[in-house]
Amino acid sequence: MSPVESPAYLARQPILDSHQGIFAYELLFRDSPDNKTALIRNGVRETAQVLENVLNNFGLSRLVGNHKAFINCSREMLLDNIFSPLDSDRFVLEILESVDADDTVVSVVKKYHERGYEFALDDVIFDAENLKRLEPFFPYVKYVKLDLIENSAEALKAAVPYFKERGMVLLAEKVETEEDFTARLEDGYDLFQGFFFAKPEIVRGKRMDGSLATILRLLQFLRGDPSLADIEKTFLEHPAVAKALVQYANSQKTFRRRPVESIQDAIAWLSVPHIQDWLMLLLYAQPEMGGSTQGKPLFQNVSQRARFLEALADVLDPDGCLPAQAFITGIVSRMDALVKAPMPTILEDLDVDKEITSALLHGSGKLGTLLALAEAVENDREERIGTLMKRLSLSNKDLTASLNAAYGWNHG
Template sequence: MIDLTLHDTGPRSLRVREFYLGRQPILDRNQTVFGYELLFRNAPVGPAHITNELSATAAVIAHASQLGMEKTIGDALGFVNVDADVLMTDIFSFLPREKVVLEVAESMPLTPQVLARMTDLAGHGFRFALDDFSGDGANLAALLPLTDYVKMDLRALPPSTLARLAPRFQQDKKKLVAEKVETREEFKSCLDLGFDYFQGYYFSKPVIMSGKKLSPSQLAVMELMTLVTSDADNQEIERAIKRDVSLALNLLRLVNTPAVGARQRIDSLSQAVTILGRRQLQRWLQIMLYAEPSKRGHSMTPLLMLATTRGRLLELLAGKLRPSHRHVADIAFTVGIMSLMDTLFGMPMAEILAQIPVNDEVSQALLHRAGFFGDLLKLAECIERIEDMDDQIMPALNDLAISTDELVELEMSAFEWSDNVVRYAL
């Protein structure tokens, strides 16, 4: 692991040896990914463990930047928590100002030096978001002119307060971000209040709809997956693809993404089927279930991003843990992708598995988070919800014998791969 020490202008010198990273999507009003809040947590590494996580952010950002910030956020914006100590460091030389929003808490001690530093950073193109907003802080008048975004926590502020404050900030031309949006009803309520952006996992929770049927495009994908897994010949598979124009176009887009790594452009369906092979074709069909361009349109982007990131992370973890068993990594990818199909289809997972034949290991992982693949899936879910489940990450890593260094590098690879897929899939 790279040891990285940053010296700030105060008495504290930071040294962080291990950390892990969470990435929470921020969606716009069309439910397209706009940005990610990057959440860094120290891994417990003994007596030297730094308890001030916000200050430690300076060191871990530097490390993450060395690994490649563009891998973490792709084309989106990165929202990063900073405190007064971090603001006074030289960390900002690591950050692409056009891609980063600095989140400051309303309760942050606001000395003349900190205020001058924020003004200077804003003058150099950095943007600020006001976080942990309570509505009556003494710092509000000083911070608001420097702020582009105001984040309001739905768990901390009652609906009446949101309704009272939203028009005030809109009048000041601030972009409003609703945090911890956990239900579609909360999303709709904030949408009606004029919020611009939404952070939370409401979009990944299954809404069970009785009598729901798969769309024609989804049915076409499922039928094609059946042909692939039943060893139908290539011509039969190609004819099935041609029967659905959107399926054919999406397949050609996907096979020409950097994530596939084809040495030459693939322009025909017969090429796609031949070059990809059955294993890869099945993988892209699984992805295309989420990329379906029908009535959902771009609203599926966050679910597609989450599913592809999960699938790739589970595949990379399985490859790391069982490197001599290629089929194990393939199964892990399938578990990650399928783990959100209850949300995609609006059906209980048990009903989905009754229609899609899977082996017992996959079934146990999806229904009960059990077994090797269930352990990998639980780890991925803990990382996604790092604010609420970070105490479960280290035990999971210890059980799997994976270091935090290895986890972060695999995560960044998964982020980059998923970003490449989603960028070209819709």
């Protein structure tokens, strides 16, 4: 990889606090979807250039907002002093489980610590042998990540007083269900990483309000690049939404001299992307979504996933209907988590395209493969990413550009 190229992909995984708010993000860099190691694996100068390019291309604030960024580091990366240019207030250096605490590495960690950097230990197995191996790192470590799959429930519970007595913050990773989250919260864990919030408790038989279906249909309609006349006609078929759009247009400070009186005026004043953004806000303001959806990691994931799928679909079918369908697929794919209703019930109420229904229920078709790719990227499953990209004939460049577009949707 030359210094001017972007990495094959950059993804992020949220790290949540006990209230399920975002505490930080782990940034995941890879130079190939098939690569099982971190992106940073070459010479120190090239590595520095790649990391700098990643941050300049995406922008740290655009990636993580005001939150911290956890980034994996190997022995070579630590010894190469590759992280010196990074802001110690923003980055947490995550020592991989493969790094041994020999005198050389511990000396470097100590120097970084003295300069204000925070450290985390990754994938800690709570047993006597492993703790003895890692103990030289303990004076410099603030966060300890324990894998729920690799540790027993007894070990996970016993780890809490052991590490808290040493002033460390406990982070449970691979938290996949609400039960996992609740159990570790009761144990005393402080932070949580995983997609447990995407697997909600299902409330059987819950129905969706008709306005949700209307908003989704309007969003898909607008993604299809309709004419202004068709937009006006379609909005007039939904008087309540049309009235709300006129009210919204009048609330904008840029509309001066005369009020906006008709849906035609509102469409003329507002660009189509502006109307789409407004519909997204309207969608998540619906009562079914709960009181504080916009502050939840799942809300951000839905927006990013929808835009990511649309961007990928635009590569595959730039002049067809696939991008609009992919966008709606991304939104609806997490609707069961947001409204706590089973997916078949949601799809019945929404009356979406049969291709979208097949993708969401059975993973079928091109939409199903795109959705599987989005899930693989979110979960950092490198081998599956490579397999799905080959199936879709997508390049690393396509993947990077689509992720960049998705981050721009959330932060731009």
